[in-house]
Amino acid sequence: MEPRNLLPSSLLDEFPILKQTINGRPLVYLDNAATVQKPLCVLDAVDHYYRTDNANVHRGVHTLSQRATDSFEAAREQLRMHLNAAHTHEILWTRGTTEGVNLVAHGFRTLLQPGDALVISTLEHHSNLVPWQMLAQATGAELRFIPLLDDGSLDQDAYASLLDRRVKLVAFNHISNALGTVNPVRDMTAQAHAVGAAVFVDGAQAVPHSTVDVQELDVDFYAFSGHKMYGPTGMGVLYGKTEWLERLPPFMGGGEMIDQVRLEGSTYAGLPFKFEAGTPHIAGAIGLAEASRWMHRVGLERIARHEDELLRYATAKLQSVDGIRFYGTAAHKAAVISFNLDGAHPYDVGMLLDQMGIAVRTGQHCTQPIMDRYGIPGTVRASLAAYTTVEDLDALVDGVQKAARMLL
């Protein structure tokens, strides 16, 4: 197969961090599912905010505070466009995916009772599992799990059979961080809606790699992390449909989220502020909006096609390594190659790759139930981003071949 970089290599110039050596070799960064590197424009946006516009938002009448508030709210509008949400107030700032899940799971405590059920996929990151376990424990609701097929896709027949009128919420990811499986979100959502259940989607791995349109998907909630889509850490988004956000109680109390405060009790602010207690991560929002603009400048479709091409190239080339076994071989996959060398611990492979300057993730990827399902201690995971090149993947294949020779 003819390898192609669909994105120009000049893209690399925007990521100074990638131009360093590790253990004496040029860094090959393939741990993008954990976090991606930030382009210069994002670094500049954050720096510029602190240098010229820093003030608290929504509070001051002074000019600086107005400027900070304007940029902050413009950032929200940018993210609304990114997701094609119907309303800007449906975009809530969070610390990341994890906080988004917890916000919704906490809110549902008031909506569930014993006899109700939650349907959760077994393909989840712990952050889209543990909060639902806590919710089930707190309310007495039943947890039902969508099983995995051998290829790493969700068993859709089993899913259909789990749905009935007792199910109040269904949660699953758009793209799996451990296996790369792309789930049929629209179809699964329609089925959940048919029994009256709300749908929560963990989009942490989808937003960096594809175009997400929440109205087209028709999901009720969609959460992701800024740091995985070229933005700063500590910043994320929870999208929620207006009617759901109005039904859910606030997650945290404090300043910014209130309307009237009396000692006996308070009334809450409207959306989105009801869910944003305290001074927000203003620089994070501004950096994330710039990351979104950067992705649009490069082209969301181009990024997706570039990564798909590289994924197919690397998967085919890795197949030549003796003893390699892939985890996650669903027809519809994105940006992640998870594998083991037969007879070698993933940790050993990762250690040797690190010696060669290649950064991959090894272990369970915060998805212990998936590893248990395959009966393995973990996998080696290489994950791609827009700046990944054919040369990076050639280095990976070379490195894995070397590791196989040393270990097997």
Place this chain on the structure above:
Amino acid sequence: MSPIEQDIVDEFDLFDDWMAKYDHLIALGKDLPQMDPAHKTEDNLIRGCQSKVWLYAECPNGLLHFTADSDAIITRGMVALLLRVVQNRPAEEVAREPFAFLNAIGLTSHLSPTRANGLASMVKQIKFYALAYAANT
């Protein structure tokens, strides 16, 4: 540094690239004597490692005797190095062992507590056994 540690350092000095060094670690890992399966218990499992590490010690006649295992071969190699240094030595001595050779052979970076390989946890567990036996004698 003890003569045993000096031996290890000299041994590693022979290798001029990382691959040879890791080849050696892997070979040491393969040569580590098998641990009695009866001692590969949940209790003897060291937490905080991506790979599993079991460590067990006895102290007949005041001298420590360790056995260990890991499911990862490089980890086994590192355990083998540590055990060479502490095997059959008095517990009080091992409790104070600084493991200076790790720095000399360039493995100190693996000692950071945040490294998922758990070398730091292994060192801690070895000292824990040594302190416990030293207190008992």
